[in-house]
Amino acid sequence: xxxxxxxxxxxxxxxxxxxxxxxxxxxxxxxxxxxxxxxxxxxxxxxxxxxxxxxxxxxxxxxxxxxxxxxxxxxxxxxxxxxxxxxxxxxxxxxxxxxxxxxxxxxxxxxxxxxxxxxxxxxxxxxxxxxxxxxxxxxxxxxxxxxxxxxxxxxxxxxxxxxxxxxxxxxxxxxxxxxxxxxxxxxxxxxxxxxxxxxxxxxxxxxxxxxxxxxxxxxxxxxxxxxxxxxxxxxxxxxxxxxxxxxxxxxxxxxxxxxxxxxxxxxxxxxxxxxxxxxxxxxxxxxxxxxxxxxxxxxxxxxxxxxxxxxxxxxxxxxxxxxxxxxxxxxxxxxxxxxxxxxxxxxxxxxxxxxxxxxxxxxxxxxxxxxxxxxxxxxxxx
Numbered sequence: 001x002x003x004x005x006x007x008x009x010x011x012x013x014x015x016x017x018x019x020x021x022x023x024x025x026x027x028x029x030x031x032x033x034x035x036x037x038x039x040x041x042x043x044x045x046x047x048x049x050x051x052x053x054x055x056x057x058x059x060x061x062x063x064x065x066x067x068x069x070x071x072x073x074x075x076x077x078x079x080x081x082x083x084x085x086x087x088x089x090x091x092x093x094x095x096x097x098x099x100x101x102x103x104x105x106x107x108x109x110x111x112x113x114x115x116x117x118x119x120x121x122x123x124x125x126x127x128x129x130x131x132x133x134x135x136x137x138x139x140x141x142x143x144x145x146x147x148x149x150x151x152x153x154x155x156x157x158x159x160x161x162x163x164x165x166x167x168x169x170x171x172x173x174x175x176x177x178x179x180x181x182x183x184x185x186x187x188x189x190x191x192x193x194x195x196x197x198x199x200x201x202x203x204x205x206x207x208x209x210x211x212x213x214x215x216x217x218x219x220x221x222x223x224x225x226x227x228x229x230x231x232x233x234x235x236x237x238x239x240x241x242x243x244x245x246x247x248x249x250x251x252x253x254x255x256x257x258x259x260x261x262x263x264x265x266x267x268x269x270x271x272x273x274x275x276x277x278x279x280x281x282x283x284x285x286x287x288x289x290x291x292x293x294x295x296x297x298x299x300x301x302x303x304x305x306x307x308x309x310x311x312x313x314x315x316x317x318x319x320x321x322x323x324x325x326x327x328x329x330x331x332x333x334x335x336x337x338x339x340x341x342x343x344x345x346x347x348x349x350x351x352x353x354x355x356x357x358x359x360x361x362x363x364x365x366x367x368x369x370x371x372x373x374x375x376x377x378x379x380x381x382x
Contacts, residue, residue, distance in 0.1 A: 048241060048242070048245065048334060048337050048338050048341070049245065049330070049334055049337075050330060050333040050334060050337060051330070053327070053330060054092070054326035054327050054330055055093075055326075055327065056325070056327045057090040057325040057326070057327065060109070061090050061095060061109075061325070062090075062154060062325060063131075063134075063135050063136045063137055063153070064088055064095075064109065064114075064129065064137045065087075065088050065089055065090055065095075065323065065324060065325060066087070066088060066137070066149050066150075066151045066153065066323070067085060067086075067087055067149065067150050067151045067314065067315060067316065067323065068085065068086055068087075068088065068139070068140075068147040068148060068149050068150065069083055069084070069085050069147065069148050069150055070083065070084045070085075070086075070145070070147050084099070084100055085100055085150075085315075086098055086099045086100060086147075087322065087323035088107075088114075088323075089322065089323040089324060089325070090324075090325040090326060091325075091326055092326060093326075094106055095107050095108060095109070097116070098322065098323070105117070109129070110126065111126075112128070112129050112131075113126030113127060113128055113129065114126060114127040114129060114140050115127075125142060126142075127140040127141060127142045127147070128140060128141050128142070130146070136153050137149060150314070151308070151312070151314050151316055152309060152312070154305050154306075154309065154328075155309075156303065156309050156310065157212065158309065159207075159212050159213065159214065159216075159309070159310075159311065161214055161215070161216050162214055162215065162267075162268060162269065162272055163269065164215060164267035164268070164269075165267060165268070165269050166266060166267050168215060168217050168219070168263065168267055171262075171263050171266045171267050172219075172259075172263055174262075174266070175259040175260075175262040175263050175266070176259050178259065178262055178279075179366075180258040180279075180282060180286070180364045180365075180366050181279075181280055181281070181282060181364065183363055183364065185363065187361060187362055187363040188228075188358075188361045188362055190228060190288060190362055190363065190365060191228060191229045192226040192227065192228060192229075192255055192288050192365075192367075192372060193226060193227060193228070193229045193232040194224060194225070194226050194372070195225045195226065195227060195232060195235065195251055195254060196224070196225065196251075198232060198235075198236050199236055199239055201239055201243060201248035201249065201298065202235075202236075202239060202248070202249050202251060203248060203249070203250045203251070203296060203301075204223060204224075204225055204250075204251050205250055205251070205252055205303075206220060206223040206224065206225060206251070206252065206253065207252055207253070207310065207311065208220045208253060208256075208260070209221070209222060209223035210223075213311065214311050215264075215267065219260055219263055219264075220260065220369060221368065221369055221370055222369040222370060224369050224372070225251045225253070225254040225255070225291075226254055226255040226288060226369075226372060227254050227255060227288050227289065227291060227356070228255075228287070228288040228289055228356070228358075228362055230356070230358060231288065231289050231291070231344075231356035231358075234342040234343050234344065234356065235249070235291065235342070235344075237342045238338045238339055238341070238342045238344075241338050241341065241342075242295070242334075242338050243298065245334075246297065246298050246299060247295045247296065247297065247298060247304070247334075248295070248296050248297075248298050249293055249294075249295065249296075250293060250294050250295065250296045250303055251291065251292070251293045252292040252293060252294070252310055252311075252352065253285065253291070253292040254285070254288070254290070254291045254292070255285060255286075255288040255365070256283065256285035256286055256290075257286070257365065257366050257367060257368055257369070258279065258282060258286045258364055258365065258366040259366055259368075261276075261277050261279045261282065261283050261285070261286055262279040264276045264277070265277065265278060265279050272313075275313060282364035284355050284359045286364045286365055286366075287359050287360075287362040287363065287364060287365065288362060288365060289355060289356040289358065289359030289362055290347075290353060290354065290355050290356070290359065291344075291353075291354055291356075292310065292311075292350075292352045292353050293335075293352060293354070294306060294310065294335065294352055295331055295334070295335055304331045305327075305328055305331070306324070306328055306331060306332050306351065306352075307321055307323060307324030307325075307328045307329055307332055307351070308321065308324070308351070310352055317349060317350050317351060317352075318348070318349060318350075318351070319332070319336060319346045319347075319348065319350070319351045321351075332351050335351075336351070339354045343356060343357040344356055344357070345357070
């Protein structure tokens with residue numbers, strides 16, 4: 001959903017620089033050892049995994065791992081401290097607290113309290129964990145202040161929502177009557193290919209065709225996904241590299257008609273404009289050269305858990321977000337390696353968004369899904 005938010009980058013800049021040298025060194029050594037031992041194994045001809053696959057973190061830990069804020073309103077001092085954010089994460093079998101300067105401290109959980117090691121011989125009092133009915137941590141508190149959790153957890157049903165400034169139905173009518181911006185060209189002739197028929201291991205979860213999107217209402221008329229033929233062929237090659245590892249591709253969005261981009265822009269409040277594409281410029285989705293996707297497990301058909309959820313307005317969406325669990329980060333990095341091996345580039349603010357290398361060679365399109373006819377997976381865009 002979010003597109004080129006330079007202001008967002010500044011807004012969350014302090015949250016992006018969290019990995020300490022020791023963690024980077026350990027990750028690099030692990031990757032080198034794995035490549036030396038297994039890089040040429042028959043079940044991994046592409047050498048994709050970012051090091052040995054780590055074990056999953058305990059379920060109880062994952063209910064605690066997330067982003068927290070130390071908010072001024074929760075403090076009693078006359079001159080409250082500015083809001084500080086930090087992560088609780090799992091790495092290499094340890095629970096860690098990481099502040100906005102990248103400093104890490106190990107902690108443990110005892111009797112539903114967060115307990116830190118002593119500093120200077122003095123024991124740090126435990127912080128009580130506050131949970132919701134599902135057992136998910138929502139805050140942890142000590143005396144008269146609390147650290148409040150800001151992310152929705154890993155449940156994909158906890159979709160980020162905005163309050164539209166206009167009714168979507170009204171804006172849709174206006175957007176359908178509007179025209180995309182004129183472009184000088186020249187451009188390649190569009191050739192949109194429907195993705196689902198290309199391989200049975202391509203699954204769809206087109207959120208914008210459901211109420212489970214950031215607007216809380218369907219925007220697409222059909223749950224379909226298309227890309228320009230070269231991009232679609234590259235995506236299939238990505239899939240063929242992931243299949244031997246036990247993964248398929250789950251598509252959330254691909255080609256997006258321009259009128260939908262205009263709907264997103266017009267209904268988003270001013271403070272959210274930095275996260276949506278300006279229809280006067282169009283987007284790479286409009287050109288059929290961008291895809292939003294994730295991994296799913298071939299054996300079970302279930303989506304793979306990532307450090308953050310799709311379309312989440314949070315630092316967890318950054319491809320280099322250091323939080324979450326070791327296994328979540330491993331899967332996120334696996335997806336990125338596979339996509340980048342076939343001419344896609346990850347968008348710097350969204351781990352799920354990838355652009356095909358030749359996106360600038362195609363025009364902005366405004367063809368509705370119902371006007372794209374599937375035959376051998378092909379929809380010729382005239």
